[in-house]
Amino acid sequence: MTTDASALLDELMGRTRNLLPSEKHLANERRWSDSDVCKYFLCGFCPHELFTNTKADLGSCSKVHDEELKRNYEESDSKWKRGYEEDFLRYLESIVGDMDKKIDRGRGRLKQNEEYVKEETKRMPPEKTERVKKLSEAISQQVQKMEDLGNDGLVEEAQEVMQKVEQLKRERDTILMANKSALAIMLDDNVEKRMEVCDVCGSFLVVNDLQVRVDAHVSGKQHRGFAMLRDKIREVKAEKEKIRDERRRDWQQQRNTRESDYNGRQHGDRHRDRRDERRDERRHRHRSRSRSGERRRKRHSRSRSRSREGDRRRHSNSRSDKKRHSQDERH
Template sequence: MAVLAAAALLDELMGRNRNVLPNEKVKELNWEDSEYCKYFLVKFCPHDLFVNTKADLGTCPKVHDEEVRKLFEKAKGHRKVQYQEEFIRFCSNMVNEVERRIQKGRQRLALNSKQEITPSNPAQIQRNQEQINILNERINGLEKEAEQAGNDGNVEQAQGLMKLCDQLKEERDILKKQNENGHWSATAELAAAQEKQMEVCEVCGAFLIVGDAQQRIDDHLMGKQHVGYARLKTAIEEVTTAIQSSRDERRSLRDDKKDRDNIKEVDKIRKKEVDRTHKEYRDRSDYRSERVSIDRRDKDKNREKRDKDERRERDRERDKQRDRERDRRHRDRERETVFVAARSSRHSHHRR
């Protein structure tokens, strides 16, 4: 203890790296190291709440470091939530334990309040005796029923009947005790009156005197146990709220990411649709261009064929015209030959 306290004091005055050599590499702080107290990082260490009290947990074996806590507070992620949940589980166990103690204290006060009514006359004693006889009959009957249920193998029913028997026996014992103590002394009545005025603290489970002096009430409210359990309950609520906020934030981030992914997917689908439309348009344009080109080639071919046919027809007409011209000239030469021959024949006849 003393050595650890001295080391903590030196770390606070000279720093945690006081023993590091000049050439030695300084270890970086990491809040996930096992040497650090998880509860101290989240909120506080429960071991520090109940020092020198009945609920003292002893000295915490882990290191408490403010710088590491600052790193933890800045951190985010599932690991941090695990630390917070572990803190809640530890504190909840302690709170549940004090709640059980509070419940037992209430039952004790309730039992004492039942015992405070003591018969002070024979008539009351007689009525109590009659009630005791009735309880004896009921107890005997229930014991027989429980034994029969146990023989039949119905364990749960038998246990329930025996529990009811125990309650009736407890009530019978109270009545017997009242009859045995028919007349209490004044001291006993005073003690009973004081016991009647007790109450249980709803925070730490301690017994308090109703109407006690304000100074004693203030001392109790400022005591380590009362303040410690109050801090535990408050811390559980705060850390639970922090965990829920963290989960809501992560859920919101996941929803935003999902929305962004959906938007990206929609944009991708839309882009594919646009690309498909453009492709179809290009295909149609290419098809139209190809059709136009084919039509143009067909027209050119048809025009070339038509021009060729026209040239052929013109050549044919020209050949016909040439043939007719040749025939005409041939006929003219024949007529001229016949005419010359006829004229020569007339001249020769005339000379004779």
């Protein structure tokens, strides 16, 4: 109780309500990332504050709840980057998941009770069963009539109808007491009221109950708390999916940019490769022509050498022939 009162005063007057003016600057040094700051509160609200003094009470939260720190976190660039929202969503889902299990158990219990009453009813004689059925129908009609009179403000008429309902119930209970167990009678009374389980907070409700009671239930702390949890889960999931889509688009855009740059580099590389190939081809053709010209020059040079050598031989042979011819003439 003291903790709740202190939290309420902190919310109304601030955490620095007990500090001197010269000491308040020390409190401002607290950051939303500190370990003693409630991260659930930064993400929206703390579930521990929703069910105080109810059957679903989660106990008090020992961490700091500060609106200024919450605003600072929402305005920062770290939102959805620290994992606070994921932890918050998991905690809400665990609370709601436990409640959904309780709702399933409640519905199963109602179904089991109905089946038990039916089995007990089958053991009664047919005429007793028919009489109980008629009395139950009459009770339902009178209860509806009593509710209508009460809504119209006719209190005395409603009380008279209520007396008739009590009389019909006593008659029905007398028949049931003689043929069924006490547990079956109690369960049959619940079945007659047509109980159902609230699919939000798990409370047992009477079908077609007075609107005043329905409104009181819907405005109750437990129902409003679980309704807020379920709405917040849908909201966080939608925001999470939106952020995931944005990140996926950014990633795809970055990937397309990288691929475009890569393809541009590849195109440039291919262009340079073709240019280098053409340059190598030109060099190869130039070298081939150079080698061919050199070979032709060498062949031509060898041919001229052979031609000069032949001329010298022929000249030498001619001189030898002339010399021999002159000698023969002298003899």
